[in-house]
Each structure stands twice: as C-alpha cells, then as structure tokens.
Amino acid sequence: MRNVLTVLMVVVGFALQAISYFALAAPWVTTGVASGEPRVVGAPVLFIAGVVLVFLAAVVYELLPEKRGR
C-alpha cells in the first residue's frame, strides 16, 4: 500500500508538472497575445503542486506505518 501510494504520488506529481508546463502554460507559443500569459490561469501553481507532490512522496514513504505482521 505504502509503495503504491508513493509511486502514485511521484507519477501524478511529474504528470502535473508536465501537463501544467507544456499544455496549460504552453511555453512554445512565442507569438501573438497567447504568448503573454499561460493558457490556463494558475498553471504555475499546478506546476509547483506537482513539484511538492513528488517530494511529499518521500514523507509518505517514510511515515506510513509498516503492514501489520511485517
């Protein structure tokens, strides 16, 4: 359970970073009004949330108790 949750947090964290960076903030749009702001307001917050989630996985991995009997 602990391992699954940890891996899940890492995967979701990296996915959130990739989606918020490449899709929501869209850094390759370099011309026109669209380049002025992220496509979705708050994309930087999602990116930070992704970074935080990845590192929080380490806390979950260490703090979640062992399975009973192990």
Added chain:
Amino acid sequence: MSANAPGTPLPQGIGRITPGWLTIVGLAAVAVALGIYAYSLEASEGLVATGLRDLGTMGGATWGLYVTFVVYFGGVAFGGVTLAALIRLLRLDELRPIGRLGQLLTVVALLLAAIAILVDLGQPLRGLVNLFLYARPQSPFFGTFTIVLSGYLFASLVYLYLDGRRDAAICARTPSRLRWLYRLWAAGYGDSPGERARHRRASFWLAVAIVPLLVVATSTLGFVFGLQAGRPGWYSAVQAPAFVTLAGVSGVGLLIVLAAVVRRVAGSEDRLGLNVFRRLGGLLLGLVLVYLFLLATELFTATYTGEVVERRLTEALLWGEFAGIFWAALAFFLLSLALLLWQALTRRWSIPLLVVAGLLVNLAAIGKRYLIVVPSQTHGQLLPYPEGSYTPALGEFAVIAGLFGLGVLLIALFMKVFPIVELPEEEVPAGA
C-alpha cells in the same frame, strides 16, 4: 528506544541559554528590527525611498542591492543542500556531521532570498498573487520563482525533516519542555533496521531528485541575466555555469564558517574534526579555481572581441566606477586561493585559515554579484542614454542587515532547539 533519566541534559547544549548566545540573539534581533523599520518606510513612501531608479530615462538601476542579495542567498542555498545531497549520494561519511548544517543553511538562505525579492517589489502582494497565476514559462523567472523559491525550498524542508527524525527520537527519550516537539518530529520513529533501511532509500532518492533540481534552479538564476541579448555584460553563455560555480563557492565557504562556529559553541569538536574541514577546504579550492577560470574567460572575451558597449562596460569594471569593488573581489578570491593552495600543498590544514578563506570568498561573491547586477544597467545601455548611476540608500543597507540578522536569529534559535550536528550512530542501539 528507552527513556533517559530525568535531569539528563540534551545533547549539544540544547535548551541551555548562555550569555554569549543571548548577546548574539540580541544583536540579531536589533538588526531585524532595524530592517523592519527601514522596510516600513519604504513600504509607505514607495521605492523612491531607495536608490533604485528607472533605466535610461532616469539614469538609474531597477535592480540593486536587493537583487544582489537574492542572487547571493540563492547561491548560498545551493551550496548547502547540494553538499548534503552529495554526501548521501557519494557516501561521503566523513562529511555526514555537516549534512544538517547544509540543509539548515539552505532553508534559511532560501527564506532570506524570498524576503529579499519581496522587498524589491514595490507591491509585494501583487507580485505574490500574479506570479502564481500568470508566470510565463518562457521566462527564466518562471524557473527562479517556481523551482527555486517553491520546489527547492519545499524539497530542502522535506530533506531536513526526514533526516532529523532519528535525532528527534533520541532527544524525545530525555524529559524536557521540548519533548512534544521531538515526538512530533520523530513521528513514531523507532530506529528499527527496517526504518533505517527505508530512510536510507528515501534519502538516496531524495538526493537523486534534489541535485539536478538545484543545478537547474540555480542555472535559471543565471539565465535571468544570461539570456538578455540586449544587455551587454549579462548576455553570455558562461553566465549559468558561472552562477552555479559561484553558488558553490559561497555556499561551501559559508558552511566552513558556520561549521567552525558550531564546533566551538555546540561542543562538537569530536564530530566536526579537522578531517571535515580538510575535505571542505579541498572542495572550496576546486570550486574557486573553476570560478576564476570562468571569470577570466568572460573578461578575456569581453575585452578582446567585445562590442563597443561591452568594452565600455568592461572599462567601467576594470578602471572606472566599479573598479574598487572589482579589484577588491578579485583580491579576496586570489587571497583565499593562496590560503587554500598553501594548505593543500603543505597538507597542513588550519581551521582558522579555512574560516578566513570562507569569509573572503563570501565577501568576494557579494561583490561579484553586485557587479553582475548593477553595471550592466547603468553602463550597458544600447540606446543613446548617458551613463547612469546607482547608490544604495541607507534604508537598503538596513534591510539587508535585517536579513542577515534574521538568518543569524533563525540558526541560533535552531541550535537551542535541535541538534545542529547529526548525532553519532552509536547513541542509538540498533533495533531499540
């Protein structure tokens, strides 16, 4: 883990208030108060209370002392936790006692960098809100503020927290007023072989994740300057590597100074022995050499083939308005290099000499950061504006003094609450 008898003192003088500690805390608190007062004036009057002015038309610099110290504190932060992570990754067990010092230095320096950038904003609240809503990934600021000041700070806090659980569990065995804190921090840690193995794994992967994050984050600080094609002096391919190297120089230098202070005041002579300082000195020597090579490359390129404005800017650095700071910074670098080389060649390492070298490289780093930030704004105009000038106002110095005071205050308080040097393994029986 079994409980200690009541009256057993906590390690490293935790909870013991001494006159020396009170004096340092008092002085730091005065500096913080001064900084808050200076900032309150700036907040009520606006940035006109500082020496900052618009570029070109007002002949000033919009980035001054505050941004200089954002970059400096960011650099110090890089050195601290990178070293802590490398100790874990490369199994540099000899340096393990300074791991927590490095982590703490990073957290404190990042907080100071974050405050420095907020102080630099005329409207800090607007900056805070808009940055998170509208930051553009095309800008290197995106990396600086999202990765450095958020992800980097969070990662360092996680690292500090997890690495401290074992020592918190040890401290929780002793009855004290802080026992609740240690229990909370330890979060049930019992130091069983399973928990140790799990912590080793988690720390290893954290270190694996942190090192590239830090290099990228510190490089983005360099890119903030290095990608500005219209700004002679900043636009340079070596800006990012030079930033990372100078960050390492200032971080390791300050860590040496801090370790020497802690060694004395926390009675950790046995844990922070000469071998730790010898290793740090060797590392600092290597970093200073690499940085001086990068600096020479940059200067050679600018003076040999630089454009007109680039050459004018370099002349201002070498012989003009900024020559005093430039030559002083270079002299400090060379003096510290001589001190380190002499110790390395004779194999006679001395802690006081290493501390002097650590202080010198930090003074040089502050000077160099100032020279990176300011001259290109006042003397690097491509448009036909006259040369500008920037003189920091007294209030700016007071705010910076307040930031240093806050840093000292945080570290001094931490030292009286938690072991600042990792406790040795033998204090915990395996599987206790």
